[in-house]
Amino acid sequence: MATILCYGDSLTWGSIPNGGRYPKHLRWPNILNDLLGKHHQVINFGLPGRTTIWNDPFLEGRNGLSYLQAALETFGPVDILVLMLGTNDLKRHFNVGAFEAAKGVEKLIEKSRIPNPHGFPSPTLVIIAPPNILSPTGSMAESFSGAIEKSQHFHQYYQDIAAHNKCIFLNAAGVLQPSEVDGVHLDAQGNDTLAHALHEAIKDIIQS
Template sequence: MATVLCYGDSLTWGTVPNGGRYMKPLRWTSILEELLGNDHQVINYGLPGRTTIWEDPFRDGRNGVSYIQAALETFGPVDVLVLMLGTNDLKRHFNVGAFEAAKGVEKIIERVRMPNSQDFPSPSIIVVAPPNITEPTGDMAETFSGAVEKSQYFHQHYQNMAMRNDCLFLNAAGVLQASTADGVHLDTNGNEALAKALVPFIEKLLG
């Protein structure tokens, strides 16, 4: 049995558009585990608000690069790491774009491949470019001001970065769209689509 660690933000955690958390069976990580035949352990380590490398002045503990090694040791040895981060990097107060978000994911990959105190081998990595942000609603319209256009470049910058770092790459925008309810998070169809799209990648890595 292999261990697949899914390291992400609210899209991985299972945030319901406009509030709440999906029940466990509806989260893409749980669907993925079921599609793999329950032969492998799929761990959901999503955290709402998590960024790639940025410290959020409004929410503590959201810097993704700071916690990745602890996560790998906590759940290790990890065979496959699924990285889907960057949506929160586009919040207005960070003032960065998809290029910087991709560079942030690259820093996480570098940290993943550093030696660890348990001597666990480095996992295979699947980089997932987050889905495009469409039409943020409510408070998120202010939080993600300017992010709709920036998110259109996730695919390009993430794919280039993944190739440069010998990672598999999946463009989430190619298989799903953000919920029309809030323009950011995944609806149930999006969760299912992402899980299905990841299956062949993981099966390829695990043989």
């Protein structure tokens, strides 16, 4: 039995564009679990607003680096760690781009490989470059001002980080785009597409 920990933000948590949360069967980690089979465990540890390494002055507890070790110990031993973070890094008040988001992901990779007090082996890492941001609407339009162009560079920088650190890489922008409803979050089809793409990426390394 493999344990797959999905560590992400609202796109992993299951935010519905413009408000609400999808029922479990429509969130991509749950769909992935169905594809892998019930004898494996896929854990959804997404949190809306989570960043790679930044402290958000408006949202408490969103620094991904601060909580990763606790998550790995809580759910460990973790066989596969899926990291999909960086979208929130592009919010205007952080004033960073895709390059800095990728460097934040690299810090998460390093953190996941630090020996832990329980002797758990380091997980296999899957790095997902977040989908490109479309035209944010509603309450997110101001927060993500300038993020559309920045998000176009996720793929390049994340692929470099994944290759340098010997991680499996998946470019979400290559298989889907966010919902046009709000330009950031995934629709139901996007969740399904991402689950199937990730299944293809990891199925051969998971023992039945």
